[in-house]
Amino acid sequence: MKKIMITGSLGQIGSDLIKRLRQDYGVQNVIATDIRDPKDHPAVKEGNFEILDVMNRDKMFEIAKKHNVDTLVHFAALLSATAEKNPQFGWDLNMSGLMNALEVARELNLKFFTPSSIAAFGPNSPKDNTPQDTVQRPTTMYGVTKVAGELLCDYYFLKYKVDTRGVRFPGLISYAAEPGGGTTDYAVDIYYEALKNKKYASYIGKGTYMDMMYMPDAIDSIVNLLNADPAKLVHRNAFNITAMSFDPEQIAASIKKFMPEFTMSYNVDPVRQSIADSWPNSIDASAAKKEWGFAPKYDLDKMTLDMLQKLSVKLNIPFKAK
Numbered sequence: 144m145k146k147i148m149i150t151g152s153l154g155q156i157g158s159d160l161i162k163r164l165r166q167d168y169g170v171q172n173v174i175a176t177d178i179r180d181p182k183d184h185p186a187v188k189e190g191n192f193e194i195l196d197v198m199n200r201d202k203m204f205e206i207a208k209k210h211n212v213d214t215l216v217h218f219a220a221l222l223s224a225t226a227e228k229n230p231q232f233g234w235d236l237n238m239s240g241l242m243n244a245l246e247v248a249r250e251l252n253l254k255f256f257t258p259s260s261i262a263a264f265g266p267n268s269p270k271d272n273t274p275q276d277t278v279q280r281p282t283t284m285y286g287v288t289k290v291a292g293e294l295l296c297d298y299y300f301l302k303y304k305v306d307t308r309g310v311r312f313p314g315l316i317s318y319a320a321e322p323g324g325g326t327t328d329y330a331v332d333i334y335y336e337a338l339k340n341k342k343y344a345s346y347i348g349k350g351t352y353m354d355m356m357y358m359p360d361a362i363d364s365i366v367n368l369l370n371a372d373p374a375k376l377v378h379r380n381a382f383n384i385t386a387m388s389f390d391p392e393q394i395a396a397s398i399k400k401f402m403p404e405f406t407m408s409y410n411v412d413p414v415r416q417s418i419a420d421s422w423p424n425s426i427d428a429s430a431a432k433k434e435w436g437f438a439p440k441y442d443l444d445k446m447t448l449d450m451l452q453k454l455s456v457k458l459n460i461p462f463k464a465k
Contacts, residue, residue, distance in 0.1 A: 146172045148212040150197050150244060151219030152186055153177040156258070156312075156361065158319045160216070161186045163362050174210045176203075178219070197240035204247045214369065217244040217257040222325040223285040224415050230284035237288035241295060249303045256369055259293050259311045259381035261354055262286040262326075266421045273423040275383050275430040282421050296380035308368050309381035310431065313354030315361050316446060318453040326418045327353055330394055334450045337398050337405050338460045345391045346412035352424040354385040357441040357449070364437060371435035382431040386439035387446075388424060397447040401464040 145168050149157050152175035162185065164173045175186040176195035186192060193206045197219040207215060219240050226233030241257060248255040264273055265281040279290050289311075296307040314327025318334070329347045336343040347353075356364075364384055389397075395407040431437035441449070448464060455462035 145214055146174075146210065146212045147214040147216060148174040148176065148207050148210060149216045149218060150176050150195060150203070150240070151217070153179060153181065153184055154218055155315060155317055155319075156358070156365075157218050158184075158186065159317060159358050159362050160365060161190075162319075163366065165190055167366070174206065174212060176206060197243055198236065200243035200246060203243055204250065207247050207251055207253070212251075212253060214254040214256070215244060215248050216365070217241060217255070220288070221285070223260075223262050223283055223418055224326055226285040226288070227283055227414055227418070233284040234288060237285070238291060238295075241292050245295065245299045245305065245307075248305050248307075249299060254306045254308070254369065255296070255299075256308050256365060257292065257296065258365075259289045259309050260285070261311055261313050261422050261426060262418075263289040263293060263311055263381075264421075264423050264426075268423060270424045273383070273426040275378060275427060283418055286421075293380045300379060306373060307380055308371075308376065309379070310364055310368060310384045311381045311426070312361060313356050313385045313426070315356055315358055316450065317358035318450055318457060319358065326415045326422075327355065329391065329415075330355055333391075333394060333398065333407070334447075334454055335458070337402055338451065338454055338458055338462060341402065341404050342406045342408070343395070344408045344410040345395075346410060346415055347391055347419055348409060348411045348416055349392060350390050351416070351419050352388050352390045353419055353422060354388050354424075354426050356384065356386040356439060357446040360386050360439040360441055363440075364431075367437065368435055375434050377434055378430055382434070382437070383426045383428045384431050384437055384439075385426050385428050386441055387443050389443055393443065394447070397443050398451070400444065401448055401451055402462075403465055
């Protein structure tokens with residue numbers, strides 16, 4: 144039976160992963176941790192929860208040992224747009240937190256997962272069908288920490304035999320948690336605003352393609368990679384994965400299929416637009432498919448309908464697809 148500890152568990156990915164893992168392995172076998180403690184969050188109310196600042200390695204070790212975990216999933220990080228506002232703190236949190244987590248995994252012989260991102264690529268990377276192995280020269284602090292993190296995880300596998308695993312996530316779209324400061328979060332905001340106001344002003348400009356994935360597919364990818372046969376993993380840190388690539392016009396068009404009254408305008412944010420322009424238009428996920436069977440289930444329209452239906456319940460706003 145797995146016993147899994149998650150850092151940064153109240154963020155966008157962690158909120159969904161906790162629910163899935165507790166369903167798969169039992170409520171008491173998933174230990175959620177975060178620096179904050181909202182008492183009404185399901186992860187706090189429904190199972191083991193510990194306050195943890197990932198900069199405190201001793202506390203992280205203490206919690207992992209106390210709960211006798213065998214797997215550590217490390218999410219705590221400052222995301223792209225937020226890290227650009229405070230790059231020094233972005234480096235400190237993302238790299239020191241990761242090093243602490245890897246050290247705990249080494250000392251306790253834990254399986255280890257942490258996500259990388261398409262932000263690990265830069266303007267010199269091939270823009271279309273970006274390969275698994277290619278030049279990575281990001282121009283954001285978040286991207287720099289992700290490349291360094293990939294290398295650090297490889298180092299811990301090669302030098303210490305820590306069973307490290309990871310994926311390069313594209314933009315992730317979810318109804319469960321509020322956006323967390325990422326450049327791709329416009330593709331979450333747009334659904335909220337569609338239901339609330341029937342309109343949206345995009346901070347990402349026309350024709351800007353970015354890879355995206357619906358959260359259920361992202362959660363499946365984490366679970367499947369954690370359970371994958373290690374003998375078949377060539378890359379480990381980190382696999383390209385993606386489900387779809389679209390620009391703002393295409394997601395707006397998808398929403399209009401179900402809400403014809405929806406309209407979209409543009410109010411481009413230069414910081415987030417420059418970040419988006421440095422990233423790939425689309426990436427090649429063939430290594431993940433070959434090595435551990437990655438296979439997303441959602442396309443844009445299927446995701447749009449599910450997002451609108453789920454958010455209408457969450458926001459208590461009536462919605463009926465037209």
